[in-house]
Each structure stands twice: as structure tokens, then as C-alpha cells.
Amino acid sequence: MKTATKINQGKTYAMDALAFDLKRLTKSDRTGSRQTQADRARMAQAMAQDLKNSGFRLPSAKSLKPKHIERLVRDWQKQGISTGVLKNRMSTLRWWAKSINKASVVHRTNDAYGIERRSTSDVNKGQRLNLDKVAKLPCARMQLAVRMAAAFGLRIEEALKFQPRLADKGDKIALKPSWTKGGRYREIPVLTDRHRALLNEVRDTVGDASLIPDEKTYIEHRKAFEYQTLKAGMTNLHGLRHNYAQWRYKALTGLRCPKDGGEATKRLSAADKQADRDARLTIAEELGHSRLDVTKAYLG
Incomplete structure (x- = not known):
């Protein structure tokens, strides 16, 4: 398994194969503003950690499957993540899937995952x-x-x-x-x-x-x-x-x-x-x- 060592506030820990591969993908994609690129990279790394915490050991970004997406969304919803943040994360998931030529692994609408539409208040x-x-x-x-x-x-x-x-x-x-x-x-x-x-x-x-x-x-x-x-x-x-x-x-x-x-x-x-x-x-x-x-x- 590919690993890399990441240093954070004096601590070192291993970056697993998925996190390493997602880092490569986000670095190679320069679409969007610098802030958009930074947010995409941050969310992708957080997803890699969330999947690891859930017991998944993906050997590469190309290993993404519907079951991984469903597990991520279910865990986020249990944490009480707001609708707006969920939608941002879904956008990053769709970017990930599109980047590996597997766009179809993510449903085209957030409704399929039980993510409510934002209220259009009067x-x-x-x-x-x-x-x-x-x-x-x-x-x-x-x-x-x-x-x-x-x-x-x-x-x-x-x-x-x-x-x-x-x-x-x-x-x-x-x-x-x-x-x-x-x-x-x-x-x-x-x-x-x-x-x-x-x-x-x-x-x-x-x-x-x-x-x-x-x-x-x-x-x-x-x-x-x-x-x-x-x-x-x-x-x-x-x-x-x-x-x-x-x-x-x-x-x-x-x-x-x-x-x-x-x-x-x-x-x-x-x-x-x-x-x-x-x-x-x-x-x-x-x-x-x-x-x-x-x-x-x-x-x-």
C-alpha cells in the first residue's frame, strides 16, 4: 500500500493509499479559484479519513463505489451536518467520481440520499x-x-x-x-x-x-x-x-x-x-x- 508521512502540529501520521491518491487528483485539477481548489482538497482528505474510520481501506481513488458514498452520507446525516454543507460535500464527491471516469456511481440528485432541498423562504x-x-x-x-x-x-x-x-x-x-x-x-x-x-x-x-x-x-x-x-x-x-x-x-x-x-x-x-x-x-x-x-x- 502506498503511504506518505504527513506532519501536523508536531505529530506525524501515515497518509493511506486513498488519501495519497486523492491528494494527487486534487493537485492536478486547477479548475476553480484557489479557494475552491483548497476547499475541494480539504473535503477530499476528510472523506478519505471518514472512510478509513468506517473500516474501508480503498487502494486508490478509482475504487470508489456506491456503497462508500451511501456510508459517507449516512454518517454525515447522523452527525447533524447542515444541508448546505452536505450539498458542498456531494459536489466534491461528484467531482471525485467524474475525475476517475465513474460519474454514474453518484446519483444525479441529492434527493436519492435523503438530502432535503434548501428552504426557499419568503x-x-x-x-x-x-x-x-x-x-x-x-x-x-x-x-x-x-x-x-x-x-x-x-x-x-x-x-x-x-x-x-x-x-x-x-x-x-x-x-x-x-x-x-x-x-x-x-x-x-x-x-x-x-x-x-x-x-x-x-x-x-x-x-x-x-x-x-x-x-x-x-x-x-x-x-x-x-x-x-x-x-x-x-x-x-x-x-x-x-x-x-x-x-x-x-x-x-x-x-x-x-x-x-x-x-x-x-x-x-x-x-x-x-x-x-x-x-x-x-x-x-x-x-x-x-x-x-x-x-x-x-x-x-
């Missing part, structure tokens, strides 16, 4: 930008990152890694795959004078760099950013993406979305239903999602 999670709270952040880069997230519906990672020299195309911004979740290149239109002024301010502040200070790594600055935003009373930055989606929906359709007090889709006229669908497709792309149904969480 509660509006949209949050408007609070400039008083933004002003409490200790540096211009942090303040601009929050404002960029609000103005363009960016994830925080995307906002922090944003480089105007590479992304600002005049009438749109173009996000590099290495900045985005899932490594999806995407474009977002620059629609207002306020957007243009913000991009100019970012460029004036960072020049050819990003919103991460030169002396810090992304991880270091992300941790400092999260601490400072919480300290400033910002507890739901993802709500800025919800607000962007709802603003875009109204701009595209002339209507308020259901989450913002508008009519349910089923009550719309035929013409408005078509406008609703077209708007959702546009918004899904701008937010970096590949599925239309994801917009229900933002728009209702």
Missing part, C-alpha cells in the same frame, strides 16, 4: 448598503470591497480580488475565473454613473493592484475583513447580492420581484411571465450561477 434577505457602517471600516480597500459587492452583486472573494486594470472594460466588468466560485468567467454591465464613479475610485486607490493590500495574502486579508465588518455591525454581507438581484429585476422588468412585495410569477400576464424569465436568466448569469432556479432564493 423572507426577503436583501440588505441595502449602510454607508455609516462602511465608514467604520479601518481602510479604504475594505470600504471599497463592500461597496463593490453592493454595486455589482459580487461575492466577497470576488470583490477583494478585483483588479480594475484587468476587469474594467468600460461598459462592463469582466471577472477572471480565478476570482470566482467554480471558476466561472462572467461579465456584469456598468449601468449607472454611480457604478462608473466607483470603478474610477477603485482604480485611483489601488492602481494596477487588487483590493488586497500588497503586504497581505488573500487569506490574511479575508480574515481581517471578516473581523472588521462584524465589528462594524455588518452581519449579512450576502444580503447585498440579494439586494442587487432585486434591483436588477426591477430595472429589467419594471416590476418588483415577489421577495420585494411583487406579484407571484403565476399571477403575471403572459408578457410579464416572459419578461420575468428573461430577467432571471440575465440575473443568474450576472450573479455567477448556472441554474435558473437559484434565482428563487434571491427573487422569490
Whole structure:
């Protein structure tokens, strides 16, 4: 059996054949952002350990079978793992299966494993930008990152890694795959004078760099950013993406979305239903999602 020695906080232990093989697979796959790659590698190693703890000794990653997946899911559910985390782990399992040309060993839907769908609550999670709270952040880069997230519906990672020299195309911004979740290149239109002024301010502040200070790594600055935003009373930055989606929906359709007090889709006229669908497709792309149904969480 292949083994490798791993050192962790002064302790040494053997990495078994499966963990060694999964490490090789994750290192060879550069799709997605660095954070996505790191998360994938971490989850794959945790799965190898979980299988080992359950008594399975897989000689390689190619040995994955349906019984292994079913055991992993059953054990995770017993541990009370949240639905969101379960879905992330299932994505990594599907990546693993696809990487070894055995995609069929994992069911195509999570329903088959009894993983419930996330609730699409009627509660509006949209949050408007609070400039008083933004002003409490200790540096211009942090303040601009929050404002960029609000103005363009960016994830925080995307906002922090944003480089105007590479992304600002005049009438749109173009996000590099290495900045985005899932490594999806995407474009977002620059629609207002306020957007243009913000991009100019970012460029004036960072020049050819990003919103991460030169002396810090992304991880270091992300941790400092999260601490400072919480300290400033910002507890739901993802709500800025919800607000962007709802603003875009109204701009595209002339209507308020259901989450913002508008009519349910089923009550719309035929013409408005078509406008609703077209708007959702546009918004899904701008937010970096590949599925239309994801917009229900933002728009209702």
C-alpha cells in the first residue's frame, strides 16, 4: 500500500493509499479559484479519513463505489451536518467520481440520499448598503470591497480580488475565473454613473493592484475583513447580492420581484411571465450561477 508521512502540529501520521491518491487528483485539477481548489482538497482528505474510520481501506481513488458514498452520507446525516454543507460535500464527491471516469456511481440528485432541498423562504434577505457602517471600516480597500459587492452583486472573494486594470472594460466588468466560485468567467454591465464613479475610485486607490493590500495574502486579508465588518455591525454581507438581484429585476422588468412585495410569477400576464424569465436568466448569469432556479432564493 502506498503511504506518505504527513506532519501536523508536531505529530506525524501515515497518509493511506486513498488519501495519497486523492491528494494527487486534487493537485492536478486547477479548475476553480484557489479557494475552491483548497476547499475541494480539504473535503477530499476528510472523506478519505471518514472512510478509513468506517473500516474501508480503498487502494486508490478509482475504487470508489456506491456503497462508500451511501456510508459517507449516512454518517454525515447522523452527525447533524447542515444541508448546505452536505450539498458542498456531494459536489466534491461528484467531482471525485467524474475525475476517475465513474460519474454514474453518484446519483444525479441529492434527493436519492435523503438530502432535503434548501428552504426557499419568503423572507426577503436583501440588505441595502449602510454607508455609516462602511465608514467604520479601518481602510479604504475594505470600504471599497463592500461597496463593490453592493454595486455589482459580487461575492466577497470576488470583490477583494478585483483588479480594475484587468476587469474594467468600460461598459462592463469582466471577472477572471480565478476570482470566482467554480471558476466561472462572467461579465456584469456598468449601468449607472454611480457604478462608473466607483470603478474610477477603485482604480485611483489601488492602481494596477487588487483590493488586497500588497503586504497581505488573500487569506490574511479575508480574515481581517471578516473581523472588521462584524465589528462594524455588518452581519449579512450576502444580503447585498440579494439586494442587487432585486434591483436588477426591477430595472429589467419594471416590476418588483415577489421577495420585494411583487406579484407571484403565476399571477403575471403572459408578457410579464416572459419578461420575468428573461430577467432571471440575465440575473443568474450576472450573479455567477448556472441554474435558473437559484434565482428563487434571491427573487422569490
